[in-house]
Amino acid sequence: MKKTFTLQLSPEEAYQPEIFKTTLLKKAGLATDTTNAHARQTKRSIDARGRQVKVNVEAELFLNENPGSLLDHFPEYQDVRSSDPLIVVGAGPAGLFAALRAIELGVRPIVIERGKDVRTRRRDLAAINKEGIVNPDSNYCFGEGGAGTYSDGKLYTRSKKRGDIRRIMEILVAHGATEEILVDAHPHIGTNKLPVLVAKLRESILEAGGEILFETRVEDLILEVGEIRGVVTQQGEKIKGMGVILATGHSARDIFHLLDRRKVLIEAKPFALGVRIEHSQNLIDRIQYHCDIDRGPYLPASSYSLVQQTEFRGKQRGVFSFCMCPGGFIVPAATAPGELVVNGMSPSRRDSKFANSGMVVSVELEDLPEYQKYGPLAAMNFQADVEKKAWELGGKSQVAPAQRMVDFVNRKSSSTLLDTSYQPGLASVDMRDVLPDFISARLAMAFKAFGQKMRGYLTNDAQLIGVESRTSSPVRVPRDRETFEHPQLKRLYPCGEGAGYAGGIVSAAMDGERCAEKLIEAYAKSKRSEHSPIFRTGMV
Structure with missing residues (x-):
C-alpha cells in the first residue's frame, strides 16, 4: 500500500x-x-x-510493499555498428545526448571532439591553474563533457518546451547520478562527480557501436550544392554522414570564423558580460537563512538570484546574477593564450568557504557601434577584446584583476584584496579600467540596489574578479523553428549553447535530443546510396 x-x-x-x-x-x-x-x-x-x-x-x-526505483525511463541502446552514420561535432551535453538519442533511433553517431577525454583533460586544467598555460584545445570549456563537466553541475532549467526534463534527469541517474536530482527543486551534481558520469555516457555510446574521436578538430566543411555532407579534420581526414549536428559550445570561435568564411549564414547575438562576485559562504548563509552564526549541519549552502534594471545614457539594461556557485570555486576559463576569463564551479557537497556568482550586464548589439564592421562576429570580437584587456591588466598571465566591492562602487582602488578560491591568484586593479563604461556603470548601480534587497550583500568583504564573459554564445547559427535545420544549408542542425539555443546542461541535452530526432526523421529514410557508401576517407 x-x-x-x-x-x-x-x-x-x-x-x-x-x-x-x-x-x-x-x-x-x-x-x-x-x-x-x-x-x-x-x-x-x-x-x-x-x-x-x-x-x-x-x-x-x-x-508491506517495495517502493522500487524513482526512474520511469531506463534507456536501451541498440547495436548500431552497421547503421548509417550521423556526425555530431562537440562532446558537451548537447552532443552526447544527441549521440545517445541517435542510437536509440537506430543511427550510428560519430562524435568529433577537439579536446581530450575527462581523465586526460585534468592535466591541462592543472596547467592553467598552476602555470597559467592555456591549451586552446583542452581547457575548462573544451574536452569531453564540455564546459559542464568541470562546473557546479546545475540541472535546473525553465526550458520546458524543448523536451522532457524528467527524461534527461533519469538518463543521468541511469549513468551514475544519485536519485536526489529527481527530488530537489534545484538539483546539481558537482564537479567532483561529473567526470565519472560523463565517462559512463561515453561508454554507452561506444558499447552500442557509436564512435568518439578525441583530439580531433573540425577545420573545414564538405559542402555540395546547398547541403553539408561532412567535415574535414585537422589531420585532413574527411568524415561524411547523413547530416551534421553542430554542438560546439559557446566558445568555439574558430568554428564561427569557419562558418563565416564558408558563407554559412550566422548572426551576431546579444549576450551578457561582467564579473564574478566572491563572498564568504557564511555571509550568504546568514543573509539567506536569517541565522546569527552559521546555517547548521542540515541546511545546504545557500544560493541567491538577483536582477535589477538599470538606465545608462538613456538605455535600459538588465543586470543579473548568473551561474551562482554556493560553496564553490572560481576557475580560469580562457580558451586561448592572451585572454582571461573566469567561471564558477562547486563540488557535490558545496563545502568550500566561498560563494561566488557571475554578475553580468545584458549587452545588446546597439551597444557596440564600433564593432558593427565585423558583421555577424561583432559581439564575439567585443567579447574577445574585453578578455584581452583583462589578461593585460592582470599581468599577462592567468592572475585575474580584482577589486573589493564597495571600493568599486566608490571608485576607490583596493589597497588589499581578500582570500580567494581562485587558484592562479589576484591582482588589485580598478575594474572600471577592465570593463567598458556601460558595463561598469550599470554594475555599480545594481550593486547598490542588491545591497537593499539583501542586507549585507554590498560589502567590502566581497570582491569582484574578472571577467565573466562566456555567459552565452555571442553568435547565433540560425535554424528553422519547426525542422531545426539551417535555413540555407541542408543537413546542418545547429544545436545547444554554441548555436544560441540552450543555456545549461539540461536545456543543452534536451536540444541535442531534439536535433537528433529532427535530423533522423528528415534523412534516415533516404537510400543508403544517397548518403554516400564511403563515410570515412583518408587525408586530403
Missing part, C-alpha cells in the same frame, strides 16, 4: 533520513517502529522567506 503526503518540515526532519521516516510514520498515524515501512521523498524545496527556514516535501510511504 502506498500513501502520499505533502509536508512542511524543519531542515533536520527533511535532511536526516531516520528522522524523516519517523516524522512520516507519525503523520500517517503509525507507530514509529512499524516494520516493512519504506519512506521516501519525491520533491523537496527550501522556503527561507520566514525567520525559520522550512523545507517543503512531497513524500511517499510504502507499507
Whole structure:
C-alpha cells in the first residue's frame, strides 16, 4: 500500500533520513517502529522567506510493499555498428545526448571532439591553474563533457518546451547520478562527480557501436550544392554522414570564423558580460537563512538570484546574477593564450568557504557601434577584446584583476584584496579600467540596489574578479523553428549553447535530443546510396 503526503518540515526532519521516516510514520498515524515501512521523498524545496527556514516535501510511504526505483525511463541502446552514420561535432551535453538519442533511433553517431577525454583533460586544467598555460584545445570549456563537466553541475532549467526534463534527469541517474536530482527543486551534481558520469555516457555510446574521436578538430566543411555532407579534420581526414549536428559550445570561435568564411549564414547575438562576485559562504548563509552564526549541519549552502534594471545614457539594461556557485570555486576559463576569463564551479557537497556568482550586464548589439564592421562576429570580437584587456591588466598571465566591492562602487582602488578560491591568484586593479563604461556603470548601480534587497550583500568583504564573459554564445547559427535545420544549408542542425539555443546542461541535452530526432526523421529514410557508401576517407 502506498500513501502520499505533502509536508512542511524543519531542515533536520527533511535532511536526516531516520528522522524523516519517523516524522512520516507519525503523520500517517503509525507507530514509529512499524516494520516493512519504506519512506521516501519525491520533491523537496527550501522556503527561507520566514525567520525559520522550512523545507517543503512531497513524500511517499510504502507499507508491506517495495517502493522500487524513482526512474520511469531506463534507456536501451541498440547495436548500431552497421547503421548509417550521423556526425555530431562537440562532446558537451548537447552532443552526447544527441549521440545517445541517435542510437536509440537506430543511427550510428560519430562524435568529433577537439579536446581530450575527462581523465586526460585534468592535466591541462592543472596547467592553467598552476602555470597559467592555456591549451586552446583542452581547457575548462573544451574536452569531453564540455564546459559542464568541470562546473557546479546545475540541472535546473525553465526550458520546458524543448523536451522532457524528467527524461534527461533519469538518463543521468541511469549513468551514475544519485536519485536526489529527481527530488530537489534545484538539483546539481558537482564537479567532483561529473567526470565519472560523463565517462559512463561515453561508454554507452561506444558499447552500442557509436564512435568518439578525441583530439580531433573540425577545420573545414564538405559542402555540395546547398547541403553539408561532412567535415574535414585537422589531420585532413574527411568524415561524411547523413547530416551534421553542430554542438560546439559557446566558445568555439574558430568554428564561427569557419562558418563565416564558408558563407554559412550566422548572426551576431546579444549576450551578457561582467564579473564574478566572491563572498564568504557564511555571509550568504546568514543573509539567506536569517541565522546569527552559521546555517547548521542540515541546511545546504545557500544560493541567491538577483536582477535589477538599470538606465545608462538613456538605455535600459538588465543586470543579473548568473551561474551562482554556493560553496564553490572560481576557475580560469580562457580558451586561448592572451585572454582571461573566469567561471564558477562547486563540488557535490558545496563545502568550500566561498560563494561566488557571475554578475553580468545584458549587452545588446546597439551597444557596440564600433564593432558593427565585423558583421555577424561583432559581439564575439567585443567579447574577445574585453578578455584581452583583462589578461593585460592582470599581468599577462592567468592572475585575474580584482577589486573589493564597495571600493568599486566608490571608485576607490583596493589597497588589499581578500582570500580567494581562485587558484592562479589576484591582482588589485580598478575594474572600471577592465570593463567598458556601460558595463561598469550599470554594475555599480545594481550593486547598490542588491545591497537593499539583501542586507549585507554590498560589502567590502566581497570582491569582484574578472571577467565573466562566456555567459552565452555571442553568435547565433540560425535554424528553422519547426525542422531545426539551417535555413540555407541542408543537413546542418545547429544545436545547444554554441548555436544560441540552450543555456545549461539540461536545456543543452534536451536540444541535442531534439536535433537528433529532427535530423533522423528528415534523412534516415533516404537510400543508403544517397548518403554516400564511403563515410570515412583518408587525408586530403
